[in-house]
Amino acid sequence: MEKIVSLQNGRVKTWKKLATKKGREQQQSYLLDGWHLVKEAIGAGTTLVSVMGTHEAWREYRDELPANLNAFEISDEVAKAIGDTVTPQGIFAEVKMPETSTTLPEVVHQPWVFLDAVQDPGNIGTIVRTADAAGFEGVVFGRGTADQFSPKVVRAMQGSQFHIKLVSEDLFSATRYFKRSGIEVYGTQLNPEAKNYRELKPKGAFGLIMGNEGNGMTPALGDVTTANLYIPILGQAESLNVAIAAGVLMFRLKEQ
Amino acid sequence: MEKIVSLQNGRVKTWKKLATKKGREQQQSYLLDGWHLVKEAIGAGTTLVSVMGTHEAWREYRDELPANLNAFEISDEVAKAIGDTVTPQGIFAEVKMPETSTTLPEVVHQPWVFLDAVQDPGNIGTIVRTADAAGFEGVVFGRGTADQFSPKVVRAMQGSQFHIKLVSEDLFSATRYFKRSGIEVYGTQLNPEAKNYRELKPKGAFGLIMGNEGNGMTPALGDVTTANLYIPILGQAESLNVAIAAGVLMFRLKEQ
Structure with missing residues (x-):
């Protein structure tokens, strides 16, 4: 050697x-x-x-x-x-590296997470790992989201890139694609007038958009989703970390 | 100046x-x-x-x-x-710094998180911030848990140390104290034979123990809890990040 x-x-x-x-x-x-x-x-x-x-x-x-x-x-x-x-x-x-894929599957079987300009590598990797644990099918990396294979993302994914699908695709396109296939797509907003996530009981597959750490989801995406969800804050914290919010939503919304 | x-x-x-x-x-x-x-x-x-x-x-x-x-x-x-x-x-x-408090409140009104040798400052700070957002009353820092006021913990708490109580106390003592007051304490285990967290609907206050990143909760603590909980892993990931697991459990178990 x-x-x-x-x-x-x-x-x-x-x-x-x-x-x-x-x-x-x-x-x-x-x-x-x-x-x-x-x-x-x-x-x-x-x-x-x-x-x-x-x-x-x-x-x-x-x-x-x-x-x-x-x-x-x-x-x-x-x-x-x-x-x-x-x-x-x-x-x-x-x-x-797997060839950069912009191809969503012909038939979507399980829920997907869509990342909208999520910046922190630790958050991104943790969301991929959590999506794997929650039985999701894949993660779409939208524009402005940090790179799939940077060392910190790879460390935080803990190998989940080998278990679920990672696709790079514009989130407006991905949302349209899901909805044309009859699959609902939920945005997330830090807005008490959005829909309380506890009131939703999706059946089967769906898309779930998680937004940028500082600015949240791109507002125009909220106009093309099926509904936009909100996690009520019960204490005095201003917001949740995006990976925590993703975890709470994934484990709540995935049919079990 | x-x-x-x-x-x-x-x-x-x-x-x-x-x-x-x-x-x-x-x-x-x-x-x-x-x-x-x-x-x-x-x-x-x-x-x-x-x-x-x-x-x-x-x-x-x-x-x-x-x-x-x-x-x-x-x-x-x-x-x-x-x-x-x-x-x-x-x-x-x-x-x-607030005087190091080992005093749990005389009357426990809301749920508490207990940290059992949690090591990563980002995880600790994020759990405190999430406990705040989920309407918890406080966080007990057990032995071996990283320092409350290290720069990285402070950054991740995002000010939640000003909203909820932080107490340093041995977790066996804290568990006994809660149980003597008639308050249930749940451990967490990466063990499919533990109780599925979805089967639990606590009323009011409780304690929730989160364990070390690598080793989980101290086994002997599991013998003195009311019950030990498990989050079923639906995909191929081996485990959840401890802050994600804490977030999923806090938002699921807190009465709303």
């Missing part, structure tokens, strides 16, 4: 570039940091461009990895340089 | 120390970063030890601040040094 100890090594420079959107687009790949994510990628049959581990990591995980890997042993210093976390586990994989 | 431009200024050093638990305990105060938090503190009648603003911040906020402040004009460089954020708004306040 090739050993890489220098930060000046060309491969290290390439891996480091995967932390940027430009680098990911050039190489059409992104980085997984940590054993949980590498294991999820293998389980999902994702193409591993390469697997990088420290001496200790190889000793720990070699038996659980498939043969015929494009494998590298890296120094702790290299692991720190390419990893996103302060204390990396020492095991990484470079994996192919 | 005294102007402070040097990072070597003694006051600057003191303010920077508030980012550490030791510094906060020595000075019995903590730092608020940003206009929203400073405004909340004033609205709550909290003692402001000092207010620090850049030239621009003073021009913008002076009219909204009370007179008789211990006020300082600080340079942008000082603002960056004492602030927690990459792009500080340029307005800060040092405020007195």
Whole structure:
């Protein structure tokens, strides 16, 4: 196995570039940091461009990895340089990005979340993970929403990108598409005159739009939705974190 | 107004120390970063030890601040040094920490969240903010839970520490106290044999224990609770983020 100890090594420079959107687009790949994510990628049959581990990591995980890997042993210093976390586990994989999909499924079976200019990578990743846990079918990344494969989004998704569909698409188009298929789309508004989410009992699939952290949902989207929902604030907080609001709504609205 | 431009200024050093638990305990105060938090503190009648603003911040906020402040004009460089954020708004306040309270109220009127060794400051702050929004009465910080007034917790609480009660107390003691008062306490477990949270309809007050991110709730606590709850995972995600789980449970279980 090739050993890489220098930060000046060309491969290290390439891996480091995967932390940027430009680098990911050039190489059409992104980085997984940590054993949980590498294991999820293998389980999902994702193409591993390469697997990088420290001496200790190889000793720990070699038996659980498939043969015929494009494998590298890296120094702790290299692991720190390419990893996103302060204390990396020492095991990484470079994996192919799925081709950017703007195609919603022909038949929508389960609910979807639509992200309208959601900015914080932690919020985005947590919403994807929660959508997976709540039995949703996928997440639409609308314009202005942060990149699907940035290190912080990938960390917060915890592998859920291998379980549910991620689609990049304009949310006006996605909303029209759902409604033409007879599927309702709900917006969300911090507006006590919107519909109380507890009064809704959807059957089967629907779309649920979550808005930007500071500005909420694009107002014009609210004109094309089936209804706009509101979570009543019972205390003195001004609002809910968008990932919390998404979690409350997903677990409430999904038919069980 | 005294102007402070040097990072070597003694006051600057003191303010920077508030980012550490030791510094906060020595000075019995903590730092608020940003206009929203400073405004909340004033609205709550909290003692402001000092207010620090850049030239621009003073021009913008002076009219909204009370007179008789211990006020300082600080340079942008000082603002960056004492602030927690990459792009500080340029307005800060040092405020007195409430005396560490281990006293639960004599009569519990509304539900409480108990934090059992929750580690991530963002999760802790978000849970406090969500408890506020959901109409909860307070949050008990159990042993091993990160500090109430670290910069990241304060940022994520978004001022909710001025709206609801925060108490530091051992969770076995808090659970016994609630149960002696006839109030039920629910644990949470990632265990399909625990009680499905949807089958519960509490009336009035209760306690809800949220566990550590990696290890969940301390097992021995589960033996002294009224019941232990489980959120069924419908997809392939292994678990929910603890703040999301707390949000789903708080909004579901709180009587409305």
